Amino acid sequence: MKSRTLGSAVVTIYWIGLILACSVWAVPQAASTEDEVKAAFLFNFAKFVDWPMQSFPGSDSPFTICVAGNAFDGALERIVQGETLDRRPLVVRPVPTGTDVRGCQILYIAPSEARRVPDLITAAGNNPVLTVGETGDFIEDGGTIRFVNAGGRIHFQINPDAAERASLKVSSRLLRLAEVVRPRRRAGVAR
Amino acid sequence: MISLRTLSIPKKIVVIAMIISASALLVASGAVLGYDYIVARENLRSNTMTLARIVADNTSAAVAFNDKAAAVDTLNALHAEPSIVLGCIYMGDALFAQHVSGRDVQMCSPRLSSDPSDGDLVWTAAPIEVKGKQIGTVELGATLGPTYGRLRFEIAIIAVILLMSALFALALSARLHKFVSEPILRLARTADEVSRHQDYSIRAAKQGEGELATLANSFNDMLAQIQLRTAALAKANQELQNANKMKDEFLATLSHELRTPLTSIFGWVNLMRQGRLDEEKTAKAVDVIDRNVRAQIQLVDDLLNVSQIITGKLKIHTCWTNAGTIVRAALDSIQPAAAAKNIEIAVNLPDSEERVFADPERIQQVLWNLLTNAVKFSEKGGRVCLEAGRVGTAFRISVSDSGEGIDPEFMPFLFERFTQADASKTRKHGGLGLGLAIVRHIVESHGGTVTAQSKGKGQGATFTIHLPIPANTA
Numbered sequence: 001m002k003s004r005t006l007g008s009a010v011v012t013i014y015w016i017g018l019i020l021a022c023s024v025w026a027v028p029q030a031a032s033t034e035d036e037v038k039a040a041f042l043f044n045f046a047k048f049v050d051w052p053m054q055s056f057p058g059s060d061s062p063f064t065i066c067v068a069g070n071a072f073d074g075a076l077e078r079i080v081q082g083e084t085l086d087r088r089p090l091v092v093r094p095v096p097t098g099t100d101v102r103g104c105q106i107l108y109i110a111p112s113e114a115r116r117v118p119d120l121i122t123a124a125g126n127n128p129v130l131t132v133g134e135t136g137d138f139i140e141d142g143g144t145i146r147f148v149n150a151g152g153r154i155h156f157q158i159n160p161d162a163a164e165r166a167s168l169k170v171s172s173r174l175l176r177l178a179e180v181v182r183p184r185r186r187a188g189v190a191r
Numbered sequence: 192m193i194s195l196r197t198l199s200i201p202k203k204i205v206v207i208a209m210i211i212s213a214s215a216l217l218v219a220s221g222a223v224l225g226y227d228y229i230v231a232r233e234n235l236r237s238n239t240m241t242l243a244r245i246v247a248d249n250t251s252a253a254v255a256f257n258d259k260a261a262a263v264d265t266l267n268a269l270h271a272e273p274s275i276v277l278g279c280i281y282m283g284d285a286l287f288a289q290h291v292s293g294r295d296v297q298m299c300s301p302r303l304s305s306d307p308s309d310g311d312l313v314w315t316a317a318p319i320e321v322k323g324k325q326i327g328t329v330e331l332g333a334t335l336g337p338t339y340g341r342l343r344f345e346i347a348i349i350a351v352i353l354l355m356s357a358l359f360a361l362a363l364s365a366r367l368h369k370f371v372s373e374p375i376l377r378l379a380r381t382a383d384e385v386s387r388h389q390d391y392s393i394r395a396a397k398q399g400e401g402e403l404a405t406l407a408n409s410f411n412d413m414l415a416q417i418q419l420r421t422a423a424l425a426k427a428n429q430e431l432q433n434a435n436k437m438k439d440e441f442l443a444t445l446s447h448e449l450r451t452p453l454t455s456i457f458g459w460v461n462l463m464r465q466g467r468l469d470e471e472k473t474a475k476a477v478d479v480i481d482r483n484v485r486a487q488i489q490l491v492d493d494l495l496n497v498s499q500i501i502t503g504k505l506k507i508h509t510c511w512t513n514a515g516t517i518v519r520a521a522l523d524s525i526q527p528a529a530a531a532k533n534i535e536i537a538v539n540l541p542d543s544e545e546r547v548f549a550d551p552e553r554i555q556q557v558l559w560n561l562l563t564n565a566v567k568f569s570e571k572g573g574r575v576c577l578e579a580g581r582v583g584t585a586f587r588i589s590v591s592d593s594g595e596g597i598d599p600e601f602m603p604f605l606f607e608r609f610t611q612a613d614a615s616k617t618r619k620h621g622g623l624g625l626g627l628a629i630v631r632h633i634v635e636s637h638g639g640t641v642t643a644q645s646k647g648k649g650q651g652a653t654f655t656i657h658l659p660i661p662a663n664t665a
Contacts, residue, residue, distance in 0.1 A: 041256060
């Protein structure tokens with residue numbers, strides 16, 4: 001008799017749980033903009049890629065995300081605001097012109113800067129710089145990660161060979177989420 | 192309910208053996224099951240915890256990049272582990288991805304892990320961390336269902352083992368109980384037989400060593416004692432019956448003996464009263480009356496003496512006295528009776544001055560009794576011989592006759608009270624059968640002995656008395 005009442009109590013709790021679950025799902029979540037998603041991805045890449053120690057001048061040198069061209073509409077700054085990575089503060093540095101990418105851990109090249117892509121990648125060279133871009137030939141040009149917008153959903157491609165050339169260790173967890181691409185045509189990168 | 196008390200010993204032993212084996216097995220298997228359950232639960236918890244950590248590690252990127260499909264992919268790998276029925280990934284308190292298997296309607300949301308052990312489910316949680324920062328939580332719910340299934344199987348096996356061991360214990364104890372029960376049952380059967388047949392000569396069989404052997408021996412000892420007592424009681428009873436019979440016979444004899452002289456006296460007194468008797472006949476009548484009165488006095492005296500002997504009041508007053516005087520006094524008193532039967536009494540008394548330390552009246556009574564018997568049992572014209580003299584430290588008196596002697600069968604009862612060789616009513620000789628009993632009592636009161644010898648019926652008899660003479664005799 002006791003177990004029966006206990007059982008019915010459990011069933012009741014299940015129903016309450018289901019109703020609660022539905023109500024939680026019913027709450028409309030604030031839709032993220034594409035800029036915000038990409039900015040968050042950039043920050044996440046930093047977490048799943050390991051940079052060699054010598055890529056930082058000092059132990060408390062900041063982690064620098066360089067952005068070539070206009071992008072994110074300030075979303076990236078908002079995300080990294082106050083964040084640290086391995087006790088390093090995060091810094092966003094614009095690269096409006098030129099190819100000075102020294103001190104960059106991540107180099108994002110906005111679609112608007114499509115013409116500068118080969119030069120910037122060449123500038124990054126074999127230095128430990130994670131190049132992220134969106135242009136169609138970004139991987140073929142020697143870039144490491146390329147954002148792809150498929151039906152409003154952002155995902156990304158990774159060229160592990162490029163990461164390897166830059167002495168970057170990409171976490172397998174990240175690789176699992178990514179579309180791994182290895183371009184047949186070697187990018188025109190001086191070796 | 193059948194009580195253990197009412198069962199027979201073999202059944203008791205069998206039941207006890209089965210109870211003991213079953214309870215030992217139950218306790219042991221209960222402990223094993225309990226241990227098994229605890230270990231299984233703990234193993235499940237630690238395995239689930241490990242899995243939760245692995246899942247947390249593998250889904251960190253998926254959570255970070257908000258890739259639910261990848262997270263669900265990873266969670267679906269939990270299919271390989273059937274005990275995991277629920278896998279949930281939360282970002283903060285919001286459900287991110289879930290994996291549900293089995294028929295459970297249980298869902299991840301809202302978070303259920305507030306109670307870490309919810310009935311059949313074991314809940315574990317592991318944080319999802321990236322670079323030391325928690326970005327989410329993995330919670331896994333593992334069911335104890337397979338464990339319960341295994342425990343049920345084990346219980347079934349234990350039930351089978353219990354049944355088999357019960358049967359085994361039954362078979363084993365059905366044979367082994369004999370070591371204990373058989374001797375007891377044998378003893379019980381022996382006791383039953385003894386009480387049923389009232390046969391105390393039956394003995395329990397000897398059996399080995401130990402308490403049961405002691406029991407059998409004690410039982411046999413008791414039987415032996417009962418047998419002895421029973422025999423003694425039977426003997427005593429027989430003696431009592433004999434004594435009673437003797438007393439009846441004695442009463443008959445006594446009334447007869449008391450009546451006989453009275454008849455004679457009464458007859459002669461009547462004749463004298465009629466006054467038709469001449470002088471000679473009157474003198475004879477007085478003689479007869481006198482003799483019968485004396486006989487009756489003697490009878491009553493004997494009775495008194497016996498009564499005194501029985502109550503211990505017969506007193507002996509010893510003094511130094513002349514043996515010859517006693518002998519002659521006895522001879523004088525028997526002379527008329529002897530003369531009446533024309534019996535000669537030969538006396539051999541070498542030293543008439545011999546002195547004895549005795550009660551003269553009682554010794555005289557003894558001699559008179561012996562001489563009366565000798566005269567009574569001798570034929571007319573027979574011969575009675577009295578010899579008296581010192582032999583060593585004793586004074587010996589013997590009285591012999593040529594009479595009808597003593598049947599050897601009667602010899603052992605010769606000196607008993609109320610016994611006569613011929614107790615029938617048509618017997619030849621009168622008397623109460625007290626004389627020799629009185630003789631023996633008086634002689635033994637003096638510290639002496641009296642014996643009788645006879646070569647058999649018709650061969651005569653000799654009675655011999657030894658009276659001790661104290662050392663300080665002059």
